[in-house]
Amino acid sequence: NNFATLEPGEPFHAQVVTVAASVWWNWSPAVSTNVLIDTAGSGFNPVLAVYTGPDLQGLVPVAASTNDPLHGLKAHVNFNAVQGTTYRIAVAGYDTNGVGPIRLRVAPGALPDYIGPSVSITNPPGGIVSTTNILTIAGTAKDDDPANAATPVLEVFLQVNQNPPVPVIGTTNWSGTVTLPPGTNLISAFALDLAGNLGATDQVVIAYVNPTNDDFADAIQLLGTTGVVSAINGRATLEPGEPLHCGNEGGHSIWYSWIAPADGTLSLTTTNSDFDTLLDLYVGTALTNLVDLVCADGFGILSQAVVSNQLYYISVDGYGGASGHIQLQYSFIGVASSQQFVNLTVDQPLGGTVSPTSRTLPVYSPVTLTAAPEPNYQFVTWTGGVTNTANPLNLTLGADLEISAVFQVKKYIDSFETGDFSAWPWTTTGPSPWLVQSNVVALGKFAAQSGAIGDSQSSSLFLTLQTQAGTGSFDLRVSSEAGFDWLEFWLNGVRLQRWSGETGWLNYRFAVPSGVNVFEWRYTKDANYAAGLDAGFIDDLYLPVGGTGTANLTPQIGLTFLPAGLPLITVQGPVNQLYYLQGSVDLQTWTPLVTNVAGLAGFQFVDPQATNYPARLYRALAP
Known part of the structure; x- marks a missing residue:
């Protein structure tokens, strides 16, 4: 409703005299029923009003709401709708600042979602003693009210002792990394759903003993x-x-x-x-x-x-x-080698770069290695002759050393968690199309699977996108007749890799050129026989997408507050455009918060650190 206005003679919805920027819908029930009309998941706190009548002058109020302070929810109404009656639904801002994405749900027979999602920590178990201060916590989250599947889990948070909560990766199946101080630590997990409900907390107690080599x-x-x-x-x-x-x-x-x-x-x-x-x-x-x-x-x-x-x-x-x-x-x-020089071999992985590059140095030379991730990637660790998480890494070379940096994707562009191919312009060809299913997944609830095909046939999944130069990544699994039936990956008509037989979930990365690129996943069979599930699967796709052309890339940013007092920031801009969201307390120093790609409704971010400041300012920037 960013560019919406009030019409002459339009009523003050919900009797709010400052109401502004209204938009309208019509709805008529096929049968008489109780109905819920809900704005949960909207990017601001809207005003909701329902009327009957033929025009503005003849409107008859049916129900209205500004919010639900008792439960901390956005505006919603319940009323008994009469078969065949046309109901006029208005959604507006409380004032001229009340603009942003609107999520309107009309649900016959439903009630508002008052139940927060449940969360469970599955790993590690409570009561263990950790010898490292960096610990990965994993678990599951779900909405315990099946009648309100339209307000699923939005985000999961982890908290160590009384430190500020931090968001994790994933929702249904999630994981996050925490840093433990020495001693006994209480680790808490809780989830937030789309309606704004905070669920109950699950907790584990973990002791971090440092050092373990005191004696x-x-x-x-x-x-x-x-x-x-x-x-x-x-x-x-x-x-x-x-x-x-x-x-x-x-x-x-x-x-x-x-x-x-x-x-x-x-x-x-x-x-x-x-x-x-x-x-x-x-x-x-x-x-x-x-x-x-x-x-x-x-x-x-x-x-x-x-x-x-x-x-x-x-x-x-x-x-x-x-x-x-x-x-x-x-x-x-x-002593037998009598080395005067050592060879430093630096493997350059996809997802980032390492400096300096490979070279020969005098023995016992000090060297500092620095790993620089690409946008939307993050450094994880060093592997090879040295395993260490420090970055930069300072070494003294007394012998030849081969070393590589490990980078990982920070956020996927499609994990198929919509349950279909609606997030991007996917297309599929072949006798049987690819589908999104929930039986074989890498992370979350859904993954893409090749269609069921016969001998000497193939089934392809295509995605054509404008991208920046960078590194692409996806997870894959294949279950097929080894050496004869293949899952293949093609970029712009060139096959980059293929897999056959029985594999677990693997990750594959590849270089992506700048421009319009055609990505194809193809499952192909030979002339006879089948084995395993006879299918290929992909999940957790990342591509370096970005805006192009001369379109206005300036984002629009909106702010609303969740029931727990945390701000929900909404960023809108051209679809597929990359944006950097930053925070500041003085308009001088800006701290990076999240990097994301705008979808059809932009993207949203909950700032778990906001309560640490008297006030915090936000801005979004295009590269």
Whole structure:
């Protein structure tokens, strides 16, 4: 109703004298029945009024509503509708600021949705002890009122202790990552439905113990010839009989062990720690017989000749009882290799870039690797010779290293959760078309499946879109006669990949050029026989879509408040246009909140951090 107006002589709907920007619908029931007319899911708080009568001058009020303060819902009415009567339905803003997307539901025999969705944490179980502060929480959510399937789960939130709640990925099946402080933590999950109802909270108690290597007997083994480990030593203590590391009283030591794979040199450093460390290297089997080989005070760097298959112990403490975040880097070079240079091999994955690129460096050279995700992707971890989540990653290279960054999609453009192909201009060809089904899915409730075809036939699913240059991604599964029946993926008439036999859900990524692109998923069969489900499946599609041409890309932004006091921001613009939503408290510094693509009704975002500020401003920008 952004550009709607009041007509001359139009009544004050629901007796609101400031009413503005009205739009109208007509509805006539086929039978006499009780009916619910509801505005749940609209992008603002509308005024709703229902009339009978032939024209504006002859309108007779039937029912009206501005909101439902008792239940915290948007405007809705229930009344007994008479068969054959034409009802005039007006939806308007409470004042001139009341504009945005409208969701109007006319439901004979229904009642308003007062029941919030239920949520369940399925993993991890409560009562566990975690040795890492980064934990993935997963679960399910559903609307417990089957009579109100039209107001499904909108969003699920996770909360650690009293920290602000944060949204997760997914609804029916969801997952999110939380950061745990040391100690016992209460993790809560709750869900919000389209009507604005908050459901009951599910909770688990998880203890995070850090460090786990406080005692000599619990030393963590360092694996391989090079790597980086991180720890927090603030809760660590000295054991009875423990030596003074580097001759200082310390007080917060932690322990590591390492076995030399050959004769050579072991290099250790705590340079990237945030306090003055005591770094010590020992041999021995117990605190009572340790032999101190070498130590380094300050932000320690040390090298020591080591013997093949010897077990070494490494202690990290804080000078004068200091503590904080420890980063211990280790690297080994064997004497037989006599290396003066090392090779750094950087694999460049799809979804982002890594700098610097592959190169040869002098041995023991420091290097900083930085992973830069593409838009709508995020960095996850490093893999290869080093497994670490730090970004940038600081290393000292004592041996050849091959490393790769892992990126993941932040938000899919289609997970088929509409239950059909309505989200984008999909087309399907072949003797039997592709369909959206709920029996075989990767995440959520639905996935696309190839049509049932016979021998020597194929079934294709097409999507033609204007895209930016970037990386596409989708999940796939195939269940077919191995080596004969195939699920194939084609881009602009060129086959990029194909799969056959029995697979679990796989992820496939590919480079997408800028411009109009034709994406095709084709299931094809040979001349005889079938196996398995005889089908291909796809789910969780991401493409770097974006606006084009000379259209006005300036977005319209609307704001309304949910019953819990959280703001619901609605952004509207040209379909398929990418927008960045940002927040600020002073109009000077803007914080990124979400990046999304406008659909037919734009997109919406619930800001879980808003209650931390006296006031917060929002803006949406096109790239």
